[in-house]
Structures are given as structure tokens and as C-alpha cells.
Amino acid sequence: MIHARGLTRVFKLKKKETVEAVRGIDLDVEAGRLVAFLGPNGAGKSTTLRILTTLLPPTSGTATVAGHDVARDPAGVRARIGYVGQRNSAGEDFLVRDELVTQGRCYGLPAKQAAARADELLDLLDLTPLAKRKPGTLSGGQRRRLDIALGLVHRPDLLFLDEPSTGLDPKSRAEIWAHILRLRETYGTTLFLTTHYLEEADTMAERVVIIDNGRIIADGTSEQLKNDLAGDHITLTTSTEAEARRAASMSDGTADGTTVRVRAANAAAALPECLRALDGAGIKVTTAETTRPTLDDVFLTLTGRSLTDDDIPA
Numbered sequence: 001m002i003h004a005r006g007l008t009r010v011f012k013l014k015k016k017e018t019v020e021a022v023r024g025i026d027l028d029v030e031a032g033r034l035v036a037f038l039g040p041n042g043a044g045k046s047t048t049l050r051i052l053t054t055l056l057p058p059t060s061g062t063a064t065v066a067g068h069d070v071a072r073d074p075a076g077v078r079a080r081i082g083y084v085g086q087r088n089s090a091g092e093d094f095l096v097r098d099e100l101v102t103q104g105r106c107y108g109l110p111a112k113q114a115a116a117r118a119d120e121l122l123d124l125l126d127l128t129p130l131a132k133r134k135p136g137t138l139s140g141g142q143r144r145r146l147d148i149a150l151g152l153v154h155r156p157d158l159l160f161l162d163e164p165s166t167g168l169d170p171k172s173r174a175e176i177w178a179h180i181l182r183l184r185e186t187y188g189t190t191l192f193l194t195t196h197y198l199e200e201a202d203t204m205a206e207r208v209v210i211i212d213n214g215r216i217i218a219d220g221t222s223e224q225l226k227n228d229l230a231g232d233h234i235t236l237t238t239s240t241e242a243e244a245r246r247a248a249s250m251s252d253g254t255a256d257g258t259t260v261r262v263r264a265a266n267a268a269a270a271l272p273e274c275l276r277a278l279d280g281a282g283i284k285v286t287t288a289e290t291t292r293p294t295l296d297d298v299f300l301t302l303t304g305r306s307l308t309d310d311d312i313p314a
């Protein structure tokens, strides 16, 4: 559904200054997948999305999206994809249903079909009770659902969503996700979305692609990435700092005060042996717990930075 090779995009600023927003991206996404594109502010997520959706030409590289080349046949790409950007797509003057009908007419649907499609989408996204409201009167979550509905009017095979849940409260975020999953179940739409929220990418997406500084630095299922790149941890506390330092050197871990952190492939299985060894060395362990890594641990391993250091919009 998406095949990109060597995509780059350089923006020219004032004088001779340039920004290399995307620095050589290769990407293949199969039909029917739900892929989360994750990365810190300024990593190049939106620029990549804008190239794949034909809103921006790449500086170099090629991409085929939904069977059409983005440079040679942008109209062909646009006919097969939907794009829900970060900003609201609906205007302020029409009623919600009229916005959807007008969008259908813009895509060439006859009036009757446009009306039927609008009603189908109002139902799919639980917007029917709001059909006669103006978009400006909707809540953030309702408005985002309308944006998604607008992106689906022409039954795209592939829907790009740029941060669909950013700025929403937890309840609205959960609702948006329920709708995204329902959409996939109902139509089998391929979904490619960017998000700042690590736990959303972790639990919802089948595949996580991490971008940093214009390059893809990790790509796989969340479990694969966590197992291969971060691993579990055993966290122990000891009675004294000296014991913590000894425990850390015995187990190839790190000590911080009386806390010791040890990486292990399977922490739950490794813990009993670890405790026996420390006990044998006369080190008194006062607490012990195991933790599974997060996608932030993956990012930390790869870059030495935390994704959560980033400014995440509320």
C-alpha cells in the first residue's frame, strides 16, 4: 500500500540556511495494517506524511501510495487515500451533515449517494445526533470525529491521520481510538497515523515505526522493539549505598543511591537466581521488582534521549 525509497526533503530558510526534515526514508506498508509513526517534535513525521499524501514534493526519492506514484500521478494517489491533518478540516458555516454531503459532491458523488454516504459516516462515527450542529459548536473530540468522517467520504483504501488524538482529554482519546479500530474492522482500511502518545502506539498499533532527526531508527511490533532494543529490568533496593554498588558490580547493573537496576532478557525468570546470588554475597535486598520496558526505553536505548522530554501538547 505504501512503498517509499530514499525520500528526502530539504526546506530552504533565509539566506543559505536549510533544514533537512527527512533524510532518506525507505518504507513499505502492507494493505490492511495499522501503523503508528512515532517520534519527537520536529523528527519529520508530518513532512513524511505530507510527501506521501502528495501535499509536498520530496527533494529526492520515490514513493508509490495505493498503487500510484506520488510525483507522476498525484491525482491517482489522492483518489485512493484520505488525509486527516492536525488542523480542523470542516468550515464553520455549514451544518455537520451538509459538510459531509458537500465533501461527497466534491469527490463527484451524485446528490443521493453523497447524502447516503454522509448518513453512513455520521452513524459510523457516532455523529448522527450532531448532524444539525455547526462544526464550531462541537467539542474537540466530536470535531476530530467529524474530521475523520470527512477523510472517509470517498471510501479511501488508506487513511493517513496526523496526531488524531493530540489535545484531547483521555476519554475523547479513548473514543477516537475505538472509532479508528472500528473503521479498520468495518472497511479493512489501511491506517497510517502519527502520534506523540507512546502508550497508544504501544497498545493499539500492530507496527511501530520510530523516526528521529529525519531517519527511521526502529521498525517492528512493539513487543519486538522492546525485547530486541530495551529488555526487561530488575529493580532492587538494598539497605546501604555500599551494598547497592556491590550488587550493581556483581550483576552488571547500575546503582543510584540504594537502588540497583539490572537489565535482563526475562526479568521474572532471572529474579530468583539474582536474589540467591546477592544473598550468598551477604547483600541484604529490601525490595525487588521486575519491569517490562516501554517504547520510551526503546527510544532511550537508540538515542540516549527520552521521548517524554519532548513537549507533548496537553
Ligand SMILES: Nc1ncnc2c1ncn2[C@@H]1O[C@H](COP(=O)(O)OP(=O)(O)OP(=O)(O)O)[C@@H](O)[C@H]1O
Pocket: 011, 012, 013, 019, 020, 021, 039, 040, 041, 042, 043, 044, 045, 046, 047, 048
Ligand atoms: N515549511 C517548512 N519550512 C521550513 N522548515 C520546516 C517546514 N516544515 C517543517 N520544517 C522543519 O522540518 C523539521 C521536521 O518537521 P515536521 O513537522 O515534519 O516534524 P514532526 O515530527 O511532524 O514534528 P511535530 O511532532 O512537532 O509535529 C522541523 O525541524 C521543522 O521545523
